Amino acid sequence: MDLDNSKNVLLELLAILIGAIAGGIFFILLLNYNSKSDSNTNVTSDIKIEENIKPVAKVELAAQIGSNASGVEKSGEQVYKAVCSACHQTGVLNAPKFGDSTSWAPRISQGYEMLVQHSIKGIRSMPAKGGNPSLSDNEIANTVLYMTNSSGASFKK
Ligand code: HEC
Known part of the structure; x- marks a missing residue:
């Protein structure tokens, strides 16, 4: 047991x-x-x-293409495509659309110099140099020329 x-x-x-x-x-x-x-x-x-x-990487790449780091001046078209088109192609934040002469007309009437100044220093929701401080003033001036002349202006530099 x-x-x-x-x-x-x-x-x-x-x-x-x-x-x-x-x-x-x-x-x-x-x-x-x-x-x-x-x-x-x-x-x-x-x-x-x-x-x-x-997309962030793309924007950074665009910023690099748009920058003046290489010391070579970019054409107005190159800068536009790399930097400014982000807003001016689609009209984001009410940016005047590229090629839309109606929305550009009142801006163009301010004159080329004034538009270049506004682009360099920024105006309202338009950031200084399109948010890319590495662009030279001359590159901005060329870009404004390219953008406005494609949107109804006939400015000469
Ligand atoms: C983040 C968006 C953005 C980018 C990037 C941008 N813009 Fe703009 N831009 C605007 C907006 C928004 C306005 C309208 C501002 C207003 O009048 O209130 C404007 C207006 C302008 C005007 C008209 C200014 C005036 O006096 O009426 C010019 C010229 C211009 N942009 C040039 C450029 C150039 C050149 C670049 C690239 C280097 C650029 N923009 C990049 C948003 C942008």
Whole structure:
């Protein structure tokens, strides 16, 4: 009887031990599975982050193209495309649209010099030098010439 009892206790202990080991293995498998699915979501969020960064990278590239870092003067058309088109192509913030002579007419009537000054210093929601301080005053003047003459003006520099 005593022997039987201690056998039962041993069996019980063994059952608990096996249960604990099985539980442990299951737990480890579960952790592994979780970390795998974690790394999966990391991959997709990496892709998403990359996608989110892309347009910024493009703007930075545009700013570099528009900058005078190389020491070579950009043409009015090059500066326009790299910098000013960001607003003046679509009319963002009510910027006068490129080629739209109606919205440019009252601005053109201020005269070329005034428009160049406003472009260099900024006016209302138009940022100084289109937000790119590395552009030279001369590059801005050429760009204003290009933009206005493509939008109804016939300025000469
Ligand atoms: C962030 C948007 C933005 C960018 C970039 C930008 N502009 Fe503008 N620009 C505007 C807005 C908005 C106006 C209208 C401002 C107003 O009259 O309230 C404007 C107006 C102008 C005017 C008319 C100013 C006047 O006196 O009526 C000129 C000229 C001009 N921009 C030239 C440029 C040139 C050159 C560049 C590039 C070097 C440039 N802009 C880049 C937003 C922008």
